[in-house]
Amino acid sequence: MDSQKIQSRKARVLLRVRVEFEGGLSGHEITGDGHSTDLNATGCSVESTHGLPPGIYLTMRIHLSDSAQPVNVTLARVRWTNDTSFGVEFIQLPHNDQLRLNELTLDALEDEATPIPQGPLSPQAGRYTILLVDDDPAMRHLCATMLARDGFNVLQASGSTEAMAICAEHVGDIHIALVDVLLQPPAVQTLDCSRVHGHTLAKDLTAKLKGLRTIMMSTNSKASLANNGIDLSEVPFLLKPFSHEKMVAVIRQQLESRTRSVAP
Numbered sequence: 532m533d534s535q536k537i538q539s540r541k542a543r544v545l546l547r548v549r550v551e552f553e554g555g556l557s558g559h560e561i562t563g564d565g566h567s568t569d570l571n572a573t574g575c576s577v578e579s580t581h582g583l584p585p586g587i588y589l590t591m592r593i594h595l596s597d598s599a600q601p602v603n604v605t606l607a608r609v610r611w612t613n614d615t616s617f618g619v620e621f622i623q624l625p626h627n628d629q630l631r632l633n634e635l636t637l638d639a640l641e642d643e644a645t646p647i648p649q650g651p652l653s654p655q656a657g658r659y660t661i662l663l664v665d666d667d668p669a670m671r672h673l674c675a676t677m678l679a680r681d682g683f684n685v686l687q688a689s690g691s692t693e694a695m696a697i698c699a700e701h702v703g704d705i706h707i708a709l710v711d712v713l714l715q716p717p718a719v720q721t722l723d724c725s726r727v728h729g730h731t732l733a734k735d736l737t738a739k740l741k742g743l744r745t746i747m748m749s750t751n752s753k754a755s756l757a758n759n760g761i762d763l764s765e766v767p768f769l770l771k772p773f774s775h776e777k778m779v780a781v782i783r784q785q786l787e788s789r790t791r792s793v794a795p
Contacts, residue, residue, distance in 0.1 A: 546570055546635075546772040547669040548596060550577050552607075554589040565616075567593060568673060569775065572632045574610070576618045583609050583617050591619070595635070602628045635772070659786060660684040660704060662736070664694045664729065665711040665748075670771070674709065677775050683782075690714050691732040698739060705743060707785055708736050709778075712749040712756060712763070730761050744785035748773070 551564045565579025570593070583589075591604035606623035624632070661683050665671040668689070675685045686701065688694035691714060698705065710729040727735070733745040748769040749756065756763055767781050 546596070547673045549594040550575070550579075551592045551594075551601075552577070552589045553591075554583070554587050556584070556587055561587075566669075568616075568676070570632070570635070572621075572629070574607070574618065574620045576616050578616045580615075582614075583612055585609050585612055588622075589619065595631070602631055604628070659706045660686060660701075661782070662686045662688065662694060662697065662705050662708045662710075664688045664690070664708065664714070664732065666690055666715040667711070670711075674778070677778070681779065691727045691729075691735075694732060694736065695739075698736065705740055706789060707782055708733060708740075708743055708745045709769075709782075710736075710745060710747055712747050712751065712761065728761075730763065730766075733766070742789055744789050746781055746785060 546567070548567050548570070549564060550567045552562070554561045561581070561583070563579055563581035565577040565581070567575040567577055569576055575593075587609045589604075589607045589609065591607050592601040593604065594601045602624070604621050604624050607619040607621050609617050610620050611618045621632075661678055663671060663675055663678070663685055664687075665674070666689050671687055671689065675687055678685045686697050686705065688697055694708075694710075710733050712729040714727075714729050714732070729747060729749075733747060737743050737745055744767075746767045746769060747763055748771055750771045752770060753763050753768055767785060769778060769781060
């Protein structure tokens, strides 16, 4: 993929990170914080209880999870706002900070070998139920929020025991399981349902639920996982952080595959 095409796409990465901001309005200083829910090289939206009017100028610090040093935005402008969030356009950043954002969002795009479908989701998305399993509460909340906005029914679990319990209690089909590879132990383990990692859970879910399609996700690459004895070479996979578009593209592929396999 050439750089011109990458830059024109302006990938938004599903990465929930803390954001601090400062600005001025009618002679009054405004300071606050929140969380960015979709970040790209030219702007982001911020979930925050601080209401800001469109047009106000801010300075921002974006705390990426993999770095002790925040990304500094020396000038940003609020483009839109609602009761719970606002969107900003980055106007000026130090060169090194701009490079860090470029690298983050371009890496997400370059990982997307799957073609990104164009246009809105089918209105039939509400027919499908997705089981989301991730021990990171922030990532689970972010993915669940995005999927719910797309019209999917979302079931959430923090680990393997919770996931298997949901499957036992849920009435109706579960079409997709989106599962983190490395899951932390649950607070309580029982003898009949011990903790397992995501790749083992995916096999158990597939054996239990007819027609289920599983998608694995991890902050570790497939190569790194393979070096630790986890072979996902034949499994649909999302490398964190990934874009909303990438997540939807892989889910669509698996739903289409499932439809073909169960067709008479």
